[in-house]
Amino acid sequence: MKILLKGGRVINPENKFDEVADVLVEDGKVVKIAAGIEETADKVLDVSGKVVTPGLIDLHVHLREPGQEAKEDFASGTQAAAAGGFTTICTMPNTKPAVDSAALVRSLKMRAQEVGVVNVEIIGAVTKNQEGKELAEMGDMLEAGAVAFSDDGHFDPSAKVMLNAFDYLHTFDKVIINHEEEPTLIEDGVMNEGHRSAMLGLKGRPTVAEDIAVARDIMLAEYAGSKVHIAHISSARAVDIVRQAKKRGVKVTAEATPQHLTMTEECVNLFDTSTKINPPLRAQKDCDAILEGLKDGTIDAIVTDHSPHAQEEKDREYIYAPSGFPGLETSLGVMLTDLYHTQKLDLPMIVSKMSYEPAQVFGLDAGKLSVGAQADITVIDPELEWTVDEKEFYTKGSHSPFVGRKLKGKAVLTMVKGKVVMQEGKILD
Ligand SMILES: [Zn+2]
DSSP states (O other): OOOOOOOOEEGGGGGTTTEEEEEEETTEEEEEETTOOOOSEEEEEEEESSSSEEEEEEEEOOOOOOOTTTTTTHHHHHHHHHHHTEEEHHHEEEESSSOOOOOHHHHHHHHHHHSSSSEEEEOOOOOOOGOOOBOHHHHHHHHHHOOOEEEEESSSOOHHHHHHHHHHHHHOEEEEOOOOOOHHHHTTOHHHSSHHHHTTOEEOOOOHHHHHHHHHHHHHHHHHHHHEEEOOOHHHHHHHHHHHHHHOOEEEEEOHHHHHOOGGGGOTTTTTGGGSSSOOOOOHHHHHHHHHHHHSSOOEEEEEOOOOOHHHHHHHOOOOOOSSOOTTTHHHHHHHIIIIIITSSOOHHHHHHTTTHHHHHHSSSSSSTTSSSOHHHHEEEEEEEOOOOOGGSSSOOOOOTTTHHHHHEEEEEEETTTTEEEETTEEOO
């Protein structure tokens, strides 16, 4: 099967390629990138005016399997990913039960093969049942195909356990991804601590909870000589702590979400639980610092932290509603609307932070649009205007703070291993 993508602006962050060219795909691989390819193909797609990029990669997704299929499953979650332009997503282990054994990693990989429309990578738990007490069988999970480890959802309070985990992974050169909020400082807070939380009478979660957690994990990883990846960074001070650590050679990487880049605590109101996320939406100065961090290389990846919940769970009062919302189908549109069309970030930078660089963080063989690479490709129409409508979501989740927003820019084609799985927003069989 030969597919020819004709006349698009091809961006490959790996070698800073950025030119109008044709891309020829054959038997699941990219075989030629050049202007005016004349070869006959089974399918020729005119993508002039569009941008052709490596398939987008999301390092931080909650697919909710096993155990919470009412919120999401591998079928609905990977369809949402394809609709949003993602070809590889990495799913977090805070499921029921937690993914803390090789057997579970294997069964999820099989499940992904059976029902997934995009590539799914499995993140294993750092500790048994994510309880922060005893290390999980990380070596066995690696053998079964896990790509990284995390007790995401919360912070592991024991520095001793975390140091043991970093020590253990040192020889494997694999990453631990940490949710950075020190629990005694956040307790049952539901939004950022500040003027807005005081005004609404809601309990806050201060930025210092994140800052000291980030500092601790960087110190531990540095001491062990191991890799740490800071999940969904949201505080200005934390960005600077990562920046300083990178300068002195610590193996630290970091990710940020579109919501933490583009929304503040001012968006929080008592009647819309979609803005309830952990860590919470912060202040404008934090958004600005995250943007600076992206530009100067402190922050490596844009992730969605796709966290779907069932409608009735999110329909509760603000303080009782679960945290998180589904982001796979809005992430690219928000990035293009609020950061590209406002001239804050250029297109190659956004593409790099959503494909090539995240692949580097986990050491995935992906995120490249070059001859010989697997044909995981996303075609983006940066000018396409659309309105976010949750009725059109493939995810089972609802209650996104972006619902109703007019966005400019969208993925119009997603190709996985040479097969078109999404075109014009529709998932193909
Ligand atoms: Zn988290």
